Amino acid sequence: VRAEGVFVGSSSAVNCVGAVKLARRLGAGRVIVTVLCDSGVRHLTKFWNDEWVRAAGLDPTPPPSLAFVARDDDDTATKST
Secondary structure (H helix, E strand, C coil): CCCCCCCECHHHHHHHHHHHHHHHHHCCCCCCCCCCCCECHHHCCCCCCHHHHHHCCCCCCCCCCCHHHHCCCCCCCCCCC
16 A cells, blocks of 8 residues: 555545554554445546646645654544543
């Protein structure tokens, strides 16, 4: 995955990010399972179209890394109160 990537839709992408964050939180020796429930095909005309992304006011430049996945600063859904 690090060298090739995964062609999935937004729901599957969120599942992947959640699985990685949970795996990092739980530590080594655990098994995390998620479902990749959609492909990226329906997003070809939007998310993968630089013109559409710019028109939406976003930057189409891919991030240099996926380090943002490892951050927990925005992860409030799984924190206990």
